Every structure is written in C-alpha cells, then in structure tokens.
Amino acid sequence: MESVTTVSSGSTPPQVINGQVSLDASRYSTREINDFLHHQAALLGVKQVRILNPDGQHNLAVGLDLPVEVEIAGHAGYFVGGMNKQAVINVDGNVGWSVAENMMSGTVRVRGFASECAGASGHGGLLVIEGDASSRCGISMKGIDIGVGGSVGHMSAFMAQAGTLLICGDAAAALGDSLYEAVIYVGGRIHSLGADAREEPMTPQDHDRIRQLLRRAGLERDSRNFKRIASAKSLYHWNVEADQEY
C-alpha cells in the first residue's frame, strides 16, 4: 500500500510506504507527530513508525491507541509513551521524567536509562528500562509491569497499588514505601525499605512470575536471585494505638 497523507500545517506530509513511515522530529513539531499518530496513522494502515532526531524532545508518542510499533531513534524527553494503549514504543536512548506515565496497555522499552517517575500510575502494559531508572520508579503504579535491567532510585514503587516492579540491580532508599498490592522483586541490594514494605519468602509462584516477566522484558537473569518485597498491610487500617509511630 502506498499513500500520502494530508496532515501537517505547512509541512510536507509524511510518506507512508508499505505501512511504514518516518517522522523527522526536526521537521515536524511534536504536536504534528502526535496528531498524525492519533488521527492519520490508523486510517493509512501504518504499522511501523520511526521518529528521527528526537533530540530529547518532550511528549513524543503520547496518548496512542492503536496497534503500531514506534521506534524513537535517539534520546527522548519527558512523558514519552505516556497514556499508551496497544502501541509498542521503543526508545533507542535515554528518557526524561515520567516515561509511560499512566500507560494502559502495550509496551514501552527504553534501551538507555530513565529519569524520575518511570511508569508512574501505570494501569497496564509493560515498561522495560534496560539501564537504570531514577527515583520514584513505579510510583503509584496501578497494574503495570515494570522491568528494570539496572538499578532504581529512592522512593521507587511508593504507594504502588497493583502490578509488578522487577529490579535486576539495586534499589535505593525507601523502596516500596506505603505499598498496597503491587509486588516488587529485587535482584541486587536494597538500601532500605519504606514504611510498611517487608521482605517475604519466595514461593514457586513468585519464581514463575519473575521468569515470565523476565521473558517478556527480554532480560536474561536467574529468577532464583530475586527477593520478594510486598506490603505488610499494617497501614491498611487505622490503628488508634499506634500513636502515629508507623
């Protein structure tokens, strides 16, 4: 299939060839790129998108809701892949704050490192950070699965409600503070656990869950090296005798 789109204000429209399209972020604005992905890509039968020269720009490929594969050829800025549904988004570089924030489904893969709040409040889908993730990784996650090849910064999985955070490296201070039903697996050292987070014995189900997530994330690690961190649930109910000393 070959067709030419009619979007973009004043710019030459991107050419779609055999379901593939390249969008040069130095030629098209972020708004034009996202508008194309939201409103034109599905109509034109686009299956693969390559975003060139991202140069750390913010908000690339946010709010997608179509089964498309997006390759971002370089470093991306804040919120890349935010609110994603269905799409598979790969970033061939590092990302700024809040990658895949509030993702619903699909996959976001970062081949470099991620700045703060990676996968924040994600409801579903898979986020893979092949390098390190910074602080507050998986904060308030609500069902997303996150695989981190390296280490995570402080306050990761803070108030995490559902889903899995798998950390192959180390975790900095206050891991899993005020954790709900999300489960954290850590392959390396844990600097400290946050309030109400505790280490629990590993079960065969945990090993299965880790193996599956490692496989989906394309991370090659031995599931036997992980520790399970989950909520002690002591914050679930108000304890009048605790005297505010949690």
Added chain:
Amino acid sequence: MCGIVGLQIRNREKQSQLGEWLLPMFSCMADRGADSAGLAVFTTPVAPDVRRFNVYSPDRQYNWQKLRAALMQRSDAPVDLEAVENHAILVSALPPDAFRGWLPTVDPSLHLLSVGRSINIYKDTGHASEIARRYGFGALNGTHCVGHTRMATESAVTPYHSHPFTAGEDFCLVHNGSLSNPYSLRRRLEKYGVEFETDNDTEAACRFLEWRMRTGDDLETALHAAFAELDGFYTLLMATADRLVLVRDAFACKPAVAAEHEEYIAISSEFRSLAHLPDIRNARIFEPHPEEIYAWKV
C-alpha cells in the same frame, strides 16, 4: 521552574567555541524560565594585582568612560574597560573592598555583579535569547561557564534577583528549586558580618557556601554542611576559577543531566538543550544522584 546550564571546554584549542556551544543550551532552557537570565563565564585570569569588576547599570546607554575615568583617579592606576550597553568589565588595581565602598559613592544606581581574576557575570531581566544577543554570548570564549534561566517563585523579578549569584571572588552559583529556610540562614550569617544584597533564597545558599569556604572549608566540606543546613529543593551548579560543581538535594526534586565527553563537560536541566553538542551521541550521559557531589576540574 528554572533552567540551569553549565559547560566546560576540556580541549584548550576549542575554548574559543565556548559561547557558540553554549548559546543553544542557554536559549533552549528559556522554556523553563523566561523572566530573567544570566551567565557567568570564566576566562584567562588577569594579573594577581588586579581584578575584574563586572558592573551593571539600569541605564542601557550608561557612560562607562566617565566611570572609568573616575576609577583611574580613585586608584591612581590604569583601568581597562570592556562595555556593552548596561554592562561593563573594569580591570583595576583597586582592592575589592575599596571598590565596593567606592562604587555607590560615584553612582548609587550601579550594581557590582562580580569580582575576581577570572569571572565575568552578565545578568538581567528578560528572555534568555535577548540577553544572550545583547551581550554577545555566542562569541564568548573561556574555560567554563554556568548559566540560568529564571522563573521566579519566591522573590521579585529584578536584575539583582537574577542568577548567577556570587560571593567573594571567582565563585558563583545557580539554583533550580526553592529553599524554605533562607531567612534563618541569613540571620545566622548576618551575625558574622555577612552582608546581603537581595531577599532571594539562592543568595542565602551562595553566601553560606562562600562564608564556609572563607572560614576554612573546601567546597566539598561546605557542601556537606549545606546538605545539613539547606531546607528545600535544589539543584545547585557552582563554578570557581578551576572547578565546575553540581549537587542535587536529598529528594532530587529538581532535574539535572550531565554529559561527559573528551572535549567538554555539559550540564543542563534537560537533555534537549544538549542535543546539538558535537558528538553528543558518544558522550557519557547520566543523571546525578541526590546528595552526591560532582566536581570537574578545569
């Protein structure tokens, strides 16, 4: 929100490109703060018996030659002058304390921006691009520089509240964030005779660090004291004549990214302002950790 940038040229032959490489970094970060902007540039030091005095005037057509003549008379020595509109660099043998006392007697509207053998500071209210164009940032050369684009959140928008802040000689600091205890810090420092020029929170941090260093600390020790004393959010980027130093608060609330390349060290609030740098793809790019001191020797 504010933007910070820093650039150090490692390859001495490329120092003439400092301004050219810096300019897009600086202008890009105006997106994070468009009310004021400033830059400190470190260049070849002047002789040990003279100082660079950077002076700001609210008058864009200020008669700097007149000031130069008055300074020559006061110091009984030659004075070099380099002036652009409302900014002047005067190189003089008058001791810094004497200069500080003398300047307001000549014209109380003038503001002393910096003192040192290497440092020049340019800052004003307005958009970073306009300030950069006025002072010719693109043509600056030197060993290293730190810049700031401000979005004021805690004190007035004036040229004097803009960053970089300086204290003592050949030291400057830019700050992204906000401090919640600048007044208590200030009251403590005032007991030791430290004088303030504004009510800006960053000035308190700057004078605290300079005071610690003046009373015996090296910058690392002073920064460890600052970690204990400063309450609030901060990414601080500092420069001395021979170092570029970066720290973030314990919660790493404000962003920073650093790029180490064999030809340069570049620091910014966001990667996108570094994307144009030559061969950036082969730089080691990383996000600084909270309460760790990153220092690069010039």
